[in-house]
Amino acid sequence: MALDHAILVSLLERPGSGYELARRFERSIGYFWTATHQQIYRVLRRMEAEGLLDVREVAQQGRPDKREYSVAAPGRAALSRWLHEPIEPESLRHELAVKIRGAAFDEPAALAGEVERHRRVHAERLAHYLAGQERDFTGPGAPPPDPGRELQHVVLRGGIAYERMTLDWLDDVLATLHRLAGGLPPS
Amino acid sequence: MALDHAILVSLLERPGSGYELARRFERSIGYFWTATHQQIYRVLRRMEAEGLLDVREVAQQGRPDKREYSVAAPGRAALSRWLHEPIEPESLRHELAVKIRGAAFDEPAALAGEVERHRRVHAERLAHYLAGQERDFTGPGAPPPDPGRELQHVVLRGGIAYERMTLDWLDDVLATLHRLAGGLPPS
DNA sequence: GACCGCATGTAATAGGTTACATGATTCG
């Protein structure tokens, strides 16, 4: 049920439509929780029916109308209850690692291209996070800090640390694949 | 469909029963892919029906019989095909990060206990990985390296790097929560 | 006698992805 809570947090940070939420799940919130628009619309309907959210139809000029959701009192209470419950520390789910172990039963060197592609994607994500950090937190035009922003920043620092760690690890993987491919480079 | 491939890799590394696979998914393979026994039994049945796996009924003394699965030729081909397909670099899914951002709308300090609990779990995992590394790869009794083991080792190093990064990040989170709780410590 | 480990499953539900569908407006 964590999508429910991610939506509550995002709507508390700023009310918005399903479409806007879907876009946030491609950026900011999406750094650590993903969801597609189909899923978001489904959950929004359910949460509205459960009385956790309020809706306001907003007419717009030059654009389709939208349904702007905001968090109702019971929604806030539900979030608060969840925040005080313990959750299970979660485990990784890393498909590429399955491939790497599987490479032992195929040509290990054939995987290098795929690993390099992943490396590029992670390098882009890191650059994107760093730009966001500069823009929203550490740069000259950034708004002054407050508790909510401090917490957003520490989560972003987690994303940055994750991408840096991943890049280092993928370099290790590439070096290992090259070593296995024959030429042992000088140690 | 990645559970299928994780099972193929694990059975190629060593044939085994559903029960044994479930145990491996709590250790080694489970470092980067999780699955419960219910799911594993269901998928094994399907993969057997699809001809990807062979089964052998093994009678045991003092224990229930078991169905030992191994990878059939079509299974090996399916794995090889998958290894040559690109996969999407995946995104994090970190429930604790949702909680941290949500803490802005509750008492931030109340989250410190939960974060510390997660920190302890990750410290235990790191210790467990390091012990496994010593036992299986770097210690004196470890078997000699071969390509398959090198690849297992580089995946384990990824798990170690992940846990170290997570511990550092959780320390950052705790420091941030304490700072928000009032006393600004000397910088 | 109670509990743990080995071994296998079913059933119900929840969560998530993919494909399909519609319709307006703006930009090149």
Added chain:
DNA sequence: CGAATCATGTAACCTATTACATGCGGTC
């Protein structure tokens, strides 16, 4: 005129989790 963006949804399917269920053998 075509493509992209804004905006909302349905339907089918697949994947994953939780709860329930059984039975033997060994250990405390």
